[in-house]
Amino acid sequence: GAGVSQSPSNKVTEKGKDVELRCDPISGHTALYWYRQSLGQGLEFLIYFQGNSAPDKSGLPSDRFSAERTGGSVSTLTIQRTQQEDSAVYLCASSLVGNSGNTIYFGEGSWLTVV
Amino acid sequence: DQQVKQNSPSLSVQEGRISILNCDYTNSMFDYFLWYKKYPAEGPTFLISISSIKDKNEDGRFTVFLNKSAKHLSLHIVPSQPGDSAVYFCAAGPSFGNEKLTFGTGTRLTIIP
Numbered sequence: 001g002a003g004v005s006q007s008p009s010n011k012v013t014e015k016g017k018d019v020e021l022r023c024d025p026i027s028g029h030t031a032l033y034w035y036r037q038s039l040g041q042g043l044e045f046l047i048y049f050q051g052n053s054a055p056d057k058s059g060l061p062s063d064r065f066s067a068e069r070t071g072g073s074v075s076t077l078t079i080q081r082t083q084q085e086d087s088a089v090y091l092c093a094s095s096l097v098g099n100s101g102n103t104i105y106f107g108e109g110s111w112l113t114v115v
Numbered sequence: 116d117q118q119v120k121q122n123s124p125s126l127s128v129q130e131g132r133i134s135i136l137n138c139d140y141t142n143s144m145f146d147y148f149l150w151y152k153k154y155p156a157e158g159p160t161f162l163i164s165i166s167s168i169k170d171k172n173e174d175g176r177f178t179v180f181l182n183k184s185a186k187h188l189s190l191h192i193v194p195s196q197p198g199d200s201a202v203y204f205c206a207a208g209p210s211f212g213n214e215k216l217t218f219g220t221g222t223r224l225t226i227i228p
Contacts, residue, residue, distance in 0.1 A: 004158070035218070042119070043159070043204060043218035056215065091158055104216065106151075106158030 002026075004107035006092050012113045013082055021077040021110045025094030032075050033095075033104065034067055038088040046090075049075065050097060082114045118142045119207050121219035129227050134192040136222050138205030141186065145207040149216065150179060150190045153202045162203070163190070192224075200226045 005024040013019050025032050034046040045059040049069040060066070064082075069075040079086055089109040120139045128134045138148075146167045151159035165172040165179045165188070172179050178191045192199055205219040 033215075040220070042117075042121075042220035043206075045215060045217065048215055093158070103149075103161045103164075106160070108156065108158045 004092055004094055004105055006090075006107035006110050008110055009108065010111045010113075012115060015084060015114055016081055018078065018080045019082055019112060021079075021090050021092075021112070023075045023077070023092030023094075023107060025073065025075070025092070026096075026105055029094035029096050029105075030072070031095045031097045032069055033093045034075070034077050035091045035093065035106075036088040037091065037109075038085075043091065046077070079112075082112075084114045087112055087114045117220070118145075119205055119217045119219040121203075121205055121222050123222050124220070125223040125225070127225045127227055128195045130197060131194045134190075134195045134199065134224055134226070136190040136192075136203050136205075136224065138188045138190075138219055139186060140188075140205075140207050140217075142207070142217070143186070144209050145217075147208045148179070148181060148188050149206045149208075150177075151204040151206060151218075153204060153221070159204055195224075195226045197226045197228055200224060 007022045030051045032049040035043045037043050047067045048056040064080045067077045089111045091109045093104040093106040095104045118141050149164040150162040152162045153159040163174050163177050163179050165181050170181050181188045202221045202223050204221045206216040208216045
């Protein structure tokens with residue numbers, strides 16, 4: 001596709017349930033990121049994948065959060081045993097790493113509401 | 116610890132006038148700075164960037180100024196247009212080509228026709 005694609009666009013889930021959020025990056029982009037934005041907060045870095053390197057997971061807020069990237073393309077962010085404070089918009093982004101620049105292209109986000 | 120700060124959550128500017136959005140940072144390792152624009156229900160889109168070797172970068176109506184000694188940058192939009200109404204995020208990274216960016220909380224800009 002032309003841009004970063006995320007699904008679902010909206011998700012309402014009950015507290016304690018697991019959710020999976022999917023990201024399909026721009027074709028050819030080797031770097032993939034997950035950010036989230038909670039109400040009234042800035043964009044919070046969660047995790048970063050670059051090629052075959054070990055992902056940078058330093059932003060994951062707890063061990064209930066995990067992410068994987070299969071085949072260097074599609075990524076799934078999984079939140080286990082969701083809590084109300086997990087409610088946020090989860091933004092995926094991708095970029096082409098290299099001297100051409102580090103412009104990050106964002107998807108439209110997955111809006112998660114935990115009730 | 117908010118390393119990138121946008122102290123004005125909102126700003127209203129008359130159409131045609133200059134909009135100035137400010138951003139402060141605390142991490143002296145930051146070397147590359149970007150502005151992103153976000154419309155409701157859309158992801159942020161890249162607007163303009165500047166590296167620490169410059170103090171100004173201009174792209175059409177948008178100019179970013181960097182004051183490294185003050186750890187401050189600003190985005191100027193002139194003349195402001197109604198389509199500029201959006202949330203603007205300041206972001207910083209340790210170096211050009213390093214994509215792990217730290218974002219501010221955003222400033223909602225409203226252009227008044």
